[in-house]
Amino acid sequence: MKVILERVESASVIINKNTIAEIQKGFLVLAGFTHNDTNKTVEKMAEKIINLRIMPDENEKMNKMISETGGSILAVPQFTLYADTSGRRPGFQDAAKPGYAKELFDLFVSQLTKLHSDIKKGVFGEHMIIESKNDGPLTLILEM
Numbered sequence: 001m002k003v004i005l006e007r008v009e010s011a012s013v014i015i016n017k018n019t020i021a022e023i024q025k026g027f028l029v030l031a032g033f034t035h036n037d038t039n040k041t042v043e044k045m046a047e048k049i050i051n052l053r054i055m056p057d058e059n060e061k062m063n064k065m066i067s068e069t070g071g072s073i074l075a076v077p078q079f080t081l082y083a084d085t086s087g088r089r090p091g092f093q094d095a096a097k098p099g100y101a102k103e104l105f106d107l108f109v110s111q112l113t114k115l116h117s118d119i120k121k122g123v124f125g126e127h128m129i130i131e132s133k134n135d136g137p138l139t140l141i142l143e144m
Helices: 039-051 098-115
Strands: 002-015 016-021 026-032 063-064 072-077 120-121 129-143
Touching: 002 039, 002 072, 016 072, 016 120, 026 039, 026 098, 026 129, 039 098, 039 129, 072 098, 098 120
Parallel strands: 026 072, 072 120
Antiparallel strands: 002 016, 002 026, 002 129
16 A cells, blocks of 8 residues: 655545535545555554654644644545556556455545544545645655
8 A cells, every 4th residue: 555645734626626525734645555455454554644743733843643633634546656657658557456446445534534533535436636735845655
């Protein structure tokens, strides 16, 4: 599993010109899955994200977890994180098959929801416009 995590001032998902999910301060999480990811992989990643101390404290130092700041999380499925870009056209043979990836994404959102109260999500398999205002900028690549 691979995740791009942005600490954001705001983020939203737009489908067919309609905003279907939006958050204010928190994390935008782009989540990709590969063939050998398991439920355990997904559970560990959700715990990792929730326990990261990358939210600012009163001195603007990265000392707080998202749960300590009342932040939100917007999770978006992103199969292109497993693109093979060695050629001129990306290949996606390392990305999990759509049915399996959707199961893992749904489990990921479920796990995040168990650990944190304010979770929004994108829609698996849909063409989405993602808008975000990065805070920092702070962007992390997490892999399990």
